[in-house]
Amino acid sequence: MAAAATGGGISADVPILHSENLTSNVKSIYYSRTFLSIISGVVAGIWGFTGLMGFVFYLLVMMVASLGLLVKAKFSIHTYFDSWNRILIEGVFGGLMSFVLFWTFAYDIVHIF
Amino acid sequence: MGIGHVLGVLGGALLAHAAYATIQYRAVLKITEEEFSSPPMDVMMQLLLGLALCMWAGLVVPAKFLSVLPHSEENRIVSLPANLDFMTFNHRGRALPSDPDLKLKT
Amino acid sequence: MAEELVLDTAIRDWVLVPLSVVMVLIGVLRYFVAKLMRSPSASPSPDPKLVKEGQVVIRARNLRMNAQYIPAKAFKSRKVYYTNEENGLLHVPKEEAQKAQAAMFSDPNMAMDMMKKNLSMIVPQTLTFAWVNFFFSGFVAAKIPFPLTPRFRGMLQNGIDLSTVDVSYVSSRSWYFLNLFGLRGLFSLILGEENATDDAQKMMQMGGGFGGNPTMSLAAEKDSLDIIQHDWALPKMEHHAEEVLRKLLKK
Secondary structure: HHHHOOOOOEEEHHHOOOOHHHHHHHHHHHHHHHHHHHHHHHHHHHHHHOOHHHHHHHHHHHHHHHHHHHHHHOOHHHOOOOOOOHHHOEEEEHHHHHHHHHHHHHHHHHHOO | OOOHHHHHHHHHHHHHHHHHHHHHHHHHHHHHOOOOOOOHHHHHHHHHHHHHHHHHHHOOOOOOOOOOOOOOHHHHHOOOOOOOHHHHOOOHHHHHOOOOOOOOOO | OOOOOOHHHHHHHHHHHHHHHHHHHHHHHHHHHHHHHHHHHHHHOHHHHHHHHHHHHHHHHHHHOOOHOOOOOHHHHHHHHHOOOOOOOOOOOOHHHHHHHHHHHHHHHHHHHHHHHHHHHHHHHHHHHHHHHHOOOOOOOEEEEOOOOHHHHHHHHHOOOOOOOOEEEEHHHHHHHHHOOOOOOOOHHHHHHHHOHHHHHHHHHHHHHHHOHHHHHHHHHHHHHEEEHOOOOOHHHHHHHHHHHHHHHOO
């Protein structure tokens, strides 16, 4: 009980985080996002999206992915991350290049020939 | 190789099949000289299913999230030191109130 | 831009797909070759002085990262221990620093290492580029599914000089470049997170190899330790302790 009380007192002053676990969590998010950006690129290409539609599709998939990550974190962000941004935007723009490449690849294979 | 990998491979195969089906469909359209508007219904279903499977795989396969809070159950150090000779029990911790809730996780 | 190009399916089967597959395979190959080249150099026991200096840097970094958890006085004394001008651990006399730098440049081992790193990056890249140039020059290989401004013509239609073709068509050589930059994500998936064969990152590492000699990192660590603002995070700690002890006494 005393330990818990002191612990609460400290974390009220300054947030103490387990930084190795945080890095591992963020890595896990990057992995999910990269994989999903590749897969969503392939899907967008086969579907035949062009122009703005493809980017909208990408954002949509990323939003669903954020939702999935939220479920994976059992809806308690602060147990696993230091801020909401980690789940919502981490890795979204990093995956954009992969998305565009695989979108182009799948679109070309399926549609332009 | 867990269930996640299997699902991911399955989703990838579905996507590949959908791509192949769309290529065939376009070839048929080229012969009948119709305009392409969107892939046929079953291809779309395959795409959505493949995307869902891959999303499941992409969320399940990477490492589980670990708690970052220093006081959570998961982060408790449970392993004993390798050399028990240096453990001391006669220290000021004895005077502090013991926490009955504190339990070692196995 | 109105006209649609009709491309032969043979281009897909014999240019687009092989090019991408080869790019991926070469990336994987490069990773393993780099790994093979790296491993023997790690085995001979390193210079004890270098190890010592590295450990000092790590200790100083730990102090810097956890500075807010110790009182101001404790931090100050530790800081003096590391950074004072006479015998601080991080302090390097000027002449010695220059000597170390000269020694590093003349050290054949170091140059060899850098050569290896360089080679594993440049050789496959040059070879693939030459291969693409030789076999696949002048194809319209791909079409990006979104419109771009004519500014991108030079970037995307490298190797075909036709100003009437719509900008979104990509020549095979430019497809090579797109692959070069876009496959990073795939590599990070299949080769593991930290092994992404990212060229920019490699470049950084190479730069780090130059400037990363131990005396330099000692000086850098000293500077950052000097400018750190100490801000004790636990001023209420003693109150907490007092509370706990009072509770004990009351029992």
